[in-house]
Amino acid sequence: MEVLKRAREIEREGRRVIHFEVGEPDFPTASVIVEAAKRALDDGHTGYTEALGIPELRNAIADDYRLRFGINIESRRIAVTSGASGALNLLFSVLLNPGDKVLMSDPGYPCNEAFVRVVGGEPIRMPVDESTGYQPTVEIVKERWTADTVGVVLATPSNPTGSMIQKEQLESINDFVAEREAFVLVDEIYQGLVYEPDLDAVATSSLAIDPELIVVNSFSKYFGMTGWRLGWCVVPNSLIEALERAAQNLYIAPSIVAQYAALAAYSPEGFGVSEERRTRFQRRRDLMYRGLCDAGLEVPLKPEGAIYLYANISSCGLDSETFSSRLIEEYQVAVTPGTDFGSHRAHEYVRFAYTAAEDDIRRGSEIIGRAVRRFRNEI
């Protein structure tokens, strides 16, 4: 966020910045979705809805699991929320008691720590790196597990690395956790933004491994609706009532306009737009991966999903914060230091988001190449 703020200041001074720090698609929401929102307003859909979302949308999400992924989920197990953020807040508020410990990856999505802390829980980070494909293994989970641990949060594809969890990894973690009657919560917010996953990866949804898992998802990324604040979670039957009560009390209902708009995301036209954008993200990923490697940076994992590359910058002789701050100040290229995502080897890594146009990725990679040579005193 510091880098983004600095980037905006530089832009206000009239200088151009190349943005590789922004964690949201740079495309506007598909017009079929926008038109559906306008229609919803014209039709008078302006009041509260059911706390867990309008039945039409819960049904559409359940149908989508069945049609695209072959997974049967009753729509009553789907709770529509204010973004994945709303789902995570809601879930932790019903799953945790003060003092409960929750395991999560380091590096990982930083807000999870805050979501757990706000209800009195204690986040415990699990260090992950290239040796396990940036995903925890059951051994890592076992090492950190204590009597107070009540659950594990996973993310596939993950932010900031784009890594996907392997089926075996998920199965063994799930078996270990299930024996302890604890929860596994999988954040699948980048579901759909997946490019040629290998056969061992969980390519569709973790629900295919175990339909009783808790899964969090969102309209933000694949459907390009970040600002609409709409997401969902799939939960076991035993959680629905508690979730409904919590939603009623905490925020009453998700946005009605966003919900009617999101219905249109499930139309052939809506999928057409999302799939075309996915292809563009894949091209950008390839371009940026090549660009960063040519720039002399080490990218340990060519990610199979999400919108990020996680590169090791330690060969420049700088820590990730100095690297990011010199890159924005001296070269007007904005990136996010690994320290925004945790502490495990965070000084060695920088996240590059390929949420910029291909021309910017080409130009930005060249500039980064020059910067890297300069940082290494080669020029």
Ligand SMILES: Cc1ncc(COP(=O)(O)O)c(C=O)c1O
């Ligand atoms: C891994 C992950 N989870 C959750 C979120 C929150 O997303 P939203 O609240 O927009 O659905 C993000 C946002 O970038 C994310 O990267």
